[in-house]
Amino acid sequence: MDFPKLFIALFIFQVLLPSHMSIQAAPANSNLFREYIGAEFKNVKFTDVPINSNVEFHYILSFAIDYDTSGSTSPTNGKFNVFWDSDNLSPSQVSYIKSHHSNVKVALSLGGDSVGDGYAYFDPSTVDSWVSNAVSSLTYIIQEYNLDGIDIDYEHFHADPETFAQCIGRLITTLKKNGVISFASIAPFDDDDVQNHYKALWKSYGHLIDYVNFQFYAYDQGTTVSQFMNYFNTQSSNYNGGKVLVSFISDGSGGLTPESGFFTACNRLKSQNKLYGIFVWSADDSKGNGFLYEKQSQALLAISH
Template structure:
């Protein structure tokens, strides 16, 4: 039986290809932005010059923007983020002001206009051809189809020097893991980061448990750069108040802290981006 699978895939814009490095301590920080139309701007977010900072525009989806409800388009992407505050001009401005900043876009997402979004390619070939020229969201895929569609897309975009890096964002759900691990098994060599959603674990998770979860997912995505993650309000998973950054420090002591990402700037804006500041300071130290 084919499954309904929301998907998040990240690709970068306007940067050169770079080689992969080993999965040990680094100063990589990523921030999702634009999904909730809170008028947040790139320039609102504190940027530590000592980190490798990636903004991730959320989301581009192969769903219609002119019909209600929105419907899938087999790989023809449309923009679903706040373009008034996060336009191409804003991208260029933040990159010029901060040499350590790169900007990516996220494909897929969980919902489109309030409706759950799924992966639904007509065929592998047609989806990949459409996605390479536009960008897409995915629905009703078995693991093999999912892996071949996403893997084919990343392969061509990297080969054509359109993107510099690609990331995936799985979480601890057996169906989701089945699809992403099939992708990893065949295309892990071209996927640069695993933005694992550790905030999807229970809020009563302990520091030691989170470290163990990290080690488990590092095994599931062996050889990959698995990032730690938290939400901008600390409201899901192990919160900063209960030890999230203690877990990060422990991983750093063990030389396993590849980087941290935050979901997302729209949430963090009203809280003064406090966790972004702490995370970047930790990574840069």
């Protein structure tokens, strides 16, 4: 091919490229702050938590679980019930906090570690029946509470990864399509079984998942800054293209703590344009120290990103 024809061919290829390929923009620094609330029944209220007006703030109610509430704690195949502290975190209190802070959104998290005295298992009868029940029951709760999104935090499974992926993926797809939610997140941690389930979900439905609330506090207590940075890079590879948020646990029981360099790691990520947000487990425990690290987290995020 002579030069003029080659030039024309390359020009046509460049013009047509966008219509044939979808190029996802890489995530960038964000001012997103998220906090789990209500799982431990310590009478914490939305209004207890300091809110910086210069961040995007998400409360995550913990948890809605597809188990019955009668005390026998049996799975209900996608029929979700409220298991958070609904006395202090009620629909009227959701409305109050959102009406007084335009930067606040409220989500609910599904599953969690335990229910009653046992584990909370993801335990569908069939994909179709679970999805149907989950869409119906969650739509009711989300609309009753005027919520904005969901978080997926199942940690124990009586189903294979592909079944989990189809159930959760179809649930998110339907809730978004119906306008019931505007965002969805997942909350995996570094455990082989957990990762197998969430990576299967990511592979098929990652394009519908807005945030990855990776539980970095599930790593060993005493994690160093350099270890944390390595963990972040590993999980960013596992959830390629996703907004992997960094995290700490209020009681200091695991991972990289604020006292040991968490904010140093955040600043390093910010300098690399990889600080996609911070989340905390949880407001229930942070109440005891006056939400000191929530204030620091939000101040760091509020600086121009």
